[in-house]
Amino acid sequence: MMNTKSTKCIARLLLIALFFAFENFFSQYNGAVGINTSSPNSNSVLDIVSGNKNKGILIPRLTENQRNAIVINSATDDGLTVYNTTEDCLNYWSLADNEWKSVCGQIGKSVFTIDCANTKANGTYVEGKTLNTSHYLTVTVNVTKKGNYTITGTTSNGYNFYGTGVFLSTGVQTVQVQGQGTPSVVQSDTVQLFANGVSVSCTPAVTVNVLSAAGTYSISCGSATVNGVYTKGVALGAGNTITLSVTVTALGSYSITTNTVDGISFSGSGTFTSTGNQNVTLSGTGTPTSTADKVMTITSNSADGASTCNVTVVMTIPVKKVLHIGNETVYGYSAFTGPSRSLMDSQTNFGTTASSVVKSGGYTHTSLGASPTSAALLAALNNKPDLVIIGYSYTPTALEASYIANYLNKKGVVIAFQDEASSSQNMMRAIFSDPTISANAGAGAGSVYALTNTNDPILNGPFGDVRGKNWGEDASGTINVTGLTSGFIPFSYAQPINSTTSRTGITGLRHSSLNFIWFGDGGFLSNENANGNQYTSNTIEPFVAPSSGGYFPVEKSTYGYAGNGYAAGSMQVQNSIIFANALAWAIKQAETNGINTP
Incomplete structure (x- = not known):
């Protein structure tokens, strides 16, 4: 039988031996436990020391x-x-x-994927030229977890990309990853991307073309062509380019870029392989953030330090609300019907195609007819149409004229064609705030009026230059306005070129500060041919916009009664061109300085 006392004694001896054997590893002092220390920190419950300074601690x-x-x-x-x-x-x-x-941050490390197809290198990369702030990757990512991120891009050609930050929200985002270093040789480099240290396999690969030293060349902005349609909120695509003429005098690489204006920019690079005149294409990128036309400053890397120049990108004007007042007949008096309406709605003239003369989203049309009540007119104007077009046979009262004047003073836009004296007088007195202005009936059907040589957008616009040419009176009598002393730009006077009867006053004008155009003929837009072809009469229907040309406005080639040395039909009139130019001006005003302009 085993001796119990002996066994307990042996156990105590073993424990004492173990204690002395491990006393260099474990110690306890003042309630603190130490590992590899005999004097653990009294402010800790556990103090661990790496004896050889070469080990750490692992937690779960x-x-x-x-x-x-x-x-x-x-x-x-x-x-x-x-x-x-x-x-x-x-x-x-x-x-x-x-x-x-x-402990890496309150929201930790992010989780995201990189969209390689929408990732690209920005800037021009030239052999031996150190990268700067213009050299970076635009990386599109889809963040599924908020947090810190690190994105790197490496090449084997002396330069790399690095960017770090915090994603504060999930979803698709775009970040810039800055470049650094100096390209060593001329070649096409594949950029290897890493997302939070993990290699990303990109198809298609993100590439950078490293160019040779710059050539010597000059650029000609005067002959530059801006291609494509530009619409607020719509990203630029392959068709949005600038074709630029250059003259090369020494071979080498080229890099031509623009500044960024309202979210868009253009760039092009490559190597000239021949000297002489040639074209370079700059590709657009970005999304326009406003409808304002954009003046792009073009800069080149020509070895001769060529100066910069400017090119204007014309933006598409959004859809405009048009209120028509006048007879809704085939003649198109108010432009609600007839060839004048077809001219407005034609993509050839006002559209979103690359070939549209004026880049425009078009119009929504509302008509009050020829005889709206004062209440109906007021309600319609209070609805803030972008543009009001007035034609035969609307005759506003003094009260209605005051409503129109108030609309103009709120930056509304009005194009008015009138041929009744008292209502024309009401309009002019209300708009110019002058009770002394008079309006009187003048010459009759077939009268032809010379246009001034004023360089005004109505007379010299996108649809043609009609300065010094003529417009023609329709079937009724022209209104002559007298008593105007200031605040207007005259387009035509009261004296017809085909009459010897002396007449005074103004028959066409634009207000100097309000968005108001006026001609003293209610039938200015008249043409009963639905196809817009020239009507056969020399004394009525002076408007021409043939459907065969997309309702593009052209002059009426035979017009006017005989008189003052002119044979019947020997004159040309430009009514449709004037109207189209007026529309182009009007919708631009409505967009940039109109009643609905923010």
């Missing part, structure tokens, strides 16, 4: 899913710590916020 390593599977006891687990292998960072449980926190 869990994936994020494993960490999330822990059933938290709120009363006891505040400060529970693990190493998150998914995030590659220490995490601890916060009782105050009731969530896992990351």
Whole structure:
């Protein structure tokens, strides 16, 4: 039988021996436990020392899913710590916020994918030229978890890209990753992308063309052509380019860029292989943020230090609301019907195609007819149409004229064609705030009036230059306005070129500060031919816009009664061209300085 006392004694001796054997590893002092130290820090419950200064401490390593599977006891687990292998960072449980926190940042490392197809290198890369702030990657990412990110792009040609930051929201985003270094040789480089240290396989690959030293060449902005349609909020595509004429005097690379204006820019690069005159294409990128035309400053890397120049990108004008007042007949008096309406709605004239004369979203049309009540007129104007077109046979009262004047003073736009004296007088007195203005009936059907040589957008616009040419009176009598002293730009006077009867006054004008155009003929837009072809009469229907040309406005080639040395039909009139130019001006005013302009 074993001796119990002997056994206990042996056990005590073994424990004492173990204690002395491990006393260099474990110690306890003042309530603190030390490992590899005989004097643990009194402010800690555990003080671990690496004896050879070559080891660390490992705490439980869990994936994020494993960490999330822990059933938290709120009363006891505040400060529970693990190493998150998914995030590659220490995490601890916060009782105050009731969530896992990351010591790498309050929201930890992000999770995202890179959209290689929408990732590209910006700037021009030249052999031996150090990268600067214009050299960067535009990287499109889809963030599925907020947090810190690091994106790198490496090449084997002496330069790389690096960017870091924080994604504060999920979803598709675009970031810039700055370039650094100096390209060593002329070649096409593939950029290897890394997302948070993980290699990204890109198809198609992100590439950079490194060019040779710059050639010597001059650029000609005067002959530049802006191609494509530009619409607010619509990203530029392959058709949005600038074709630029250059003259090359020494071979080498070229890099031609523009500044960024309202979200868009253009650039082109390559190598000249021959001298002489040639064209370079600059490709557009970005999304326009406004409808204002954009003046792009073009800069080149020509070895002779060529100066900059400017090219204007014309933006598409959004859809405009048009209020028509006048007879709704085939003649098109108010432009609600007839060839004048067809001219307005033609994509040839006002459209979103590359060949449209004026880039415009078009119009929505509303008509009040020829005899609206004062209440109906007021209600329609209070609805803030962008543009009002007035034609035969609307005759506004003094009250209605005051409504129109008030609309103009609120930056509305009015194009008015009138041939009744008292209502024309009402309009002029209200708009010019002058009770002394008079309006009187003048010459009759077939009268032809000379246009001034004023360089005004109505007389010299996108549809033609009619300065010094003529417009023609329709079937009724022209209105002559007298008493105007200032505040207007005259387009035509009261004296017909085909009459010897002396007449005075103004028959066509534009207000100097209000958006108002007026001609003293209610039938200015008249043409009963639905196809817009020239009507056979020499004394009526002076408007021409043939459907065969997309209702593009042209002069009426035979017009006017005989008189003052002119044979019948020997004159040409430009009514349709004037109207089209007026529309182009009107919708531009409505967009930039109109009643609905923000």
